[in-house]
Amino acid sequence: MSVNYLLLGIAVAALASIISRALPFIVLSKYANAPLLHFLGKQLPGAILIILVVYSLQDLSIFEADMSLTDSAKGWPLLMASLTVAALHFWRRNALLSIFLGTGVYMFLIQYCL
């Protein structure tokens, strides 16, 4: 990872962030009451978040190409830790608790149980 690549990566991500934040105030304000935007606002974020969950899980290789759970050491710890986070968040709805405990479970499983 060269410094140039890192800086360009940050710049590009910063641009994408600021566009997403400024868009409603600059171009979309006229359409604030459009039914389509309301519908997208209700439906799209949930779909995107679930896709990101799956994306970040496959990044850590829980699935094989044929969709079976991977034999690699990370598969089961990932599943356990993910379920911990989801269950904990449904129960206590405390973001910090869910993230820290879930990450702790995962770190413990891959560092001490494998």
Added chain:
Amino acid sequence: MLGYIPLGIAFGVLAVQMGFPWWFAPLTSIAIYSGASQFLILSLLTAGASLSAIFVAVFLLSTRHIFYGLSLLARYKDAHHKKPYLIYALTDETYTLLTSSPDRSSDFKITLLNQTWWFSGTIIGVLIASLINFDSSGMEFALTALFIVLSVELYKSNQELKPLVIGLFSAVLALYLLPKQHMLLAAISASSLVILIEFLRAKHER
């Protein structure tokens, strides 16, 4: 809102442990300032993703800000010179805090404090990781945990199950059919298409 400190610390620690230079995490906390996007680019940059892929991924992840902004148009209308900062620094956490109280007078203060906590946390995390040596393998799970938490949070607030099912189907299908680097964009496009069709169908029925 003090919750931002520990999560910022986790981000700082993770960035250093993953081999990023010390300035990387604090710089992103100013330039990008969005926890989920910052965690995401750690994995994208490590994988050597192209700049266009980074742009698309971060933008798609950030589309939720568009809908936050739309619901704040009226509220920020008279914010004058504070408005650019309020727009730049709008995050999940800040949005949740602001919209839980009708009082607009402390919007700027809350927004600024949130970023201060997040930035301080990042610095503390970088310091901890640079000074103390420990086995951090597995810490990258924090990103997955964050996305799971945001999903559950969203479901609890709007009780909409359908988008989650659509997203899950698209994601698994894209994962199965496509090479890894195209999965994100393909899955989100597929979901958007299904949601668009849903909208047109509902409109047609009315």
